Amino acid sequence: MELGLKNRTVLITGASQGIGEGLAMAFAREGCRLKLVARNEAKLGRVAQAVSASHGMQAEILPIDMSEPGAIQRVAAFGGDADVLVNNAGSIPGGDLWSVTEDRWRAGWQLKVFGYIDLVREIYPLMKARGSGVILNNIGSGGENPDFDYVAGCTGNAALMAFTRCIGGKSIGDGIRVIGVNPGLVATERIWKLFKDRAKPGSSDEDRNAQMLVNYPLGRPANVQEVAELFVFLASDCSSYTSGAIFTVDGGHTSRRSIT
Secondary structure (H helix, E strand, O other): OOEEEEOOOOEOOOOHHHHHHHHHHHHHHHHOOOEEEEHHHHHHHHHHHHHHHOOOOOOEEEEOOOOOOOOOHHHHHHHHHOEEEEEEOOOOOOOOOOOOOOOHHHHHHHOOOOOHHHHHHHHHHHHHHOEEEEEEEEEOOOHHHHOOOOOHHHHHHHHHHHHHEEEHHOOOHEEEEEEEEEEEEEOHHHHHHHHHHOOOOOHHHHHHHHHHHOHHHHHEEEEEHHHHHHHHHHHHHHHHHOOOOEEEEEEOOHHHHHOO
């Protein structure tokens, strides 16, 4: 399928590892020019090198902590010509209302929630002036699955889902499509670390993962490529009538929970 993405510029935040790295590789495979943003310069440089080696595409990088004052404006100046913005930076800490302190809660939302909102505020007018653009928000299925022990994340993700629908409902009239993706569990270093932290003491890696995945579809998390491919399709001309929508990639886990 020809996706029509060749030579388009894609700005990806949180691009140094995990889903962000997978997104960089997937868009590069389609012939996109990349602008990659993350805090870790060394990791970001390795992703840029991998993109060049695997797909012959060059990637510009901006190492920056997007939670710092003025950082969003610097990212917008760096990637203001992007045809596609992928908001992917940040994670929100797990825990209940009392174990997630006010400072940790606010720090998580500063990057994952307000970082998304503020960067859209900067990039949207630039896309509007050109009459085209796609904004993709990597959110997370916690916004659809209230969890006492992930209260900050579920609440933040639900807010981003609402934000995506609010903006995407009218943005198409400006030539801009705004779409959200809600991955469930994805096989990244972060997930394996989470499993380790929550496992019974003395469990082997195999037993630990089996304990955590027993109730998940296919008994495994999604792999990064399965998630990244959806972003690429949604960014493409093949999805040109899609805006203000949220797509869940969790093997049916959310739907399964809703009927049990």
